[in-house]
Amino acid sequence: MEKKELKICHKMDLKHFLVNYCQIDNEKLLDELCHLSHKELKEACFLYGIDLIRTSFEYVSKEQIMTGVIILVNDAFGNPAPYVNPNRILNNELETELDVSLITSVSLEYKFDKKGRQKSLKRKVKLRKDDRK
Numbered sequence: 825m826e827k828k829e830l831k832i833c834h835k836m837d838l839k840h841f842l843v844n845y846c847q848i849d850n851e852k853l854l855d856e857l858c859h860l861s862h863k864e865l866k867e868a869c870f871l872y873g874i875d876l877i878r879t880s881f882e883y884v885s886k887e888q889i890m891t892g893v894i895i896l897v898n899d900a901f902g903n904p905a906p907y908v909n910p911n912r913i914l915n916n917e918l919e920t921e922l923d924v925s926l927i928t929s930v931s932l933e934y935k936f937d938k939k940g941r942q943k944s945l946k947r948k949v950k951l952r953k954d955d956r957k
């Protein structure tokens with residue numbers, strides 16, 4: 825991603841990201857985390873057991889930002905960094921030959937490496953238990 829494109833992309837502040845995407849509601853913790861740089865945030869999240877995946881700009885495309893796979897977040901010093909959206913849910917249609925009435929839910933599970941690149945995608949389909957014997 826080029827710097828020109830980065831400047832025009834929407835970026836959110838750290839508090840908004842932590843509250844709405846990471847579901848952190850402890851005010852003391854939020855106050856502590858919101859005054860950190862991205863590097864300090866990574867270390868603090870590791871200590872608190874908060875799972876955040878930050879990636880490099882070289883792996884980020886404009887399409888990933890537009891679709892919400894990647895979220896640009898400003899730290900306490902106004903520096904942006906790309907994070908993998910922890911709440912990303914895709915609503916892809918499932919192409920299957922199964923009887924649709926037997927499907928109770930479909931979920932997609934993404935796995936990312938330490939640099940934030942997508943490693944794998946698993947599609948999980950839960951079927952309704954058949955009551956017939």
